[in-house]
Amino acid sequence: MTEPTVFNQPLGGNEMPRFGGPATMMRLPTAASPEGLDAAFIGVPLDIGTSHRPGARFGPRQIRAESCLIRPYNMATGAAPFEALQVADLGDVPINTYNLLKSVDIIERHYKPILDAGCIPLTLGGDHTIALPILRAMKAKHGPVALIHVDAHADVNPDMFGERIAHGTPFRRAVEEGLLIGDKVWQIGLRGSGYAADDFDWPRAQGFHLVPAHAVWWRSLAPLMDEIRAAIGPDTPTYLSFDIDGIDPAYAGGTGTPEIGGLTVPQALEIIRGCRGLNLVGCDLVEVAPPYDPSGNTALLGANLLYEMLCVLPGVAYR
Numbered sequence: 001m002t003e004p005t006v007f008n009q010p011l012g013g014n015e016m017p018r019f020g021g022p023a024t025m026m027r028l029p030t031a032a033s034p035e036g037l038d039a040a041f042i043g044v045p046l047d048i049g050t051s052h053r054p055g056a057r058f059g060p061r062q063i064r065a066e067s068c069l070i071r072p073y074n075m076a077t078g079a080a081p082f083e084a085l086q087v088a089d090l091g092d093v094p095i096n097t098y099n100l101l102k103s104v105d106i107i108e109r110h111y112k113p114i115l116d117a118g119c120i121p122l123t124l125g126g127d128h129t130i131a132l133p134i135l136r137a138m139k140a141k142h143g144p145v146a147l148i149h150v151d152a153h154a155d156v157n158p159d160m161f162g163e164r165i166a167h168g169t170p171f172r173r174a175v176e177e178g179l180l181i182g183d184k185v186w187q188i189g190l191r192g193s194g195y196a197a198d199d200f201d202w203p204r205a206q207g208f209h210l211v212p213a214h215a216v217w218w219r220s221l222a223p224l225m226d227e228i229r230a231a232i233g234p235d236t237p238t239y240l241s242f243d244i245d246g247i248d249p250a251y252a253g254g255t256g257t258p259e260i261g262g263l264t265v266p267q268a269l270e271i272i273r274g275c276r277g278l279n280l281v282g283c284d285l286v287e288v289a290p291p292y293d294p295s296g297n298t299a300l301l302g303a304n305l306l307y308e309m310l311c312v313l314p315g316v317a318y319r
């Protein structure tokens with residue numbers, strides 16, 4: 001007779017004070033290998049690709065610290081991820097803090113065995129450069145993927161200071177390398193000033209669907225997510241990349257490149273919860289910069305959004 005699976009559980013606040021216990025995401029057990037895991041939290045403490053305020057290298061540690069308040073059951077959606085998925089914290093990718101290009105290669109190599117093990121990565125950034133090597137690893141496993149990208153910026157610059165890889169270029173490179181399904185890419189929350197009137201023409205020419213922040217002010221994004229799910233379909237491998245600066249700095253000021261007039265926290269929740277039913281193969285939450293987040297609110301938001309991502313992965317139980 002097969003023994004029932006014992007799923008890892010977050011350490012509860014009635015078992016250990018929330019200011020104690022392991023410094024892992026949601027105080028989950030750590031794991032040295034992805035084998036046997038359905039999903040895992042992974043930190044990428046890199047910010048040498050950033051162009052303005054550094055500090056996202058400290059994002060994974062602070063997000064984990066703020067995650068101690070999150071409980072296992074999602075009262076709003078009924079999701080009970082720890083009743084059906086084996087989840088752990090796989091620690092951090094050992095990036096080379098002196099060399100961005102070497103770090104990009106390290107990240108790609110680090111993610112390939114995780115994906116090969118059938119483990120869905122939930123990544124704590126780090127700046128948005130990290131999306132490129134993760135998408136490279138995704139292609140090796142799944143082929144080109146659909147993308148839901150929440151951000152104030154399109155991150156499709158041809159280069160930055162003559163460099164082809166930085167936090168403002170990952171999705172230009174991803175298109176050039178055939179990592180994305182162009183007409184199944186949505187960029188939500190874009191805003192701010194630009195260098196030229198045609199700044200957003202290039203992604204549109206690739207088939208991307210652009211949703212500027214001002215177009216959805218004061219609106220529920222649930223209908224948009226209904227459209228996105230219908231267009232992507234339930235079987236297409238889909239990646240969710242969430243830059244915290246997609247949220248208005250009134251809620252998430254601890255980031256490197258803030259832009260006014262952004263999405264609200266309820267809209268962020270609608271986007272992630274609206275991914276339920278998609279074949280999510282990975283997610284990231286990037287650009288939390290704790291030096292500009294003295295209250296911890298930005299990291300707290302990031303931790304909760306990562307939890308919400310876990311709650312919409314394939315196979316999650318609902319009660």
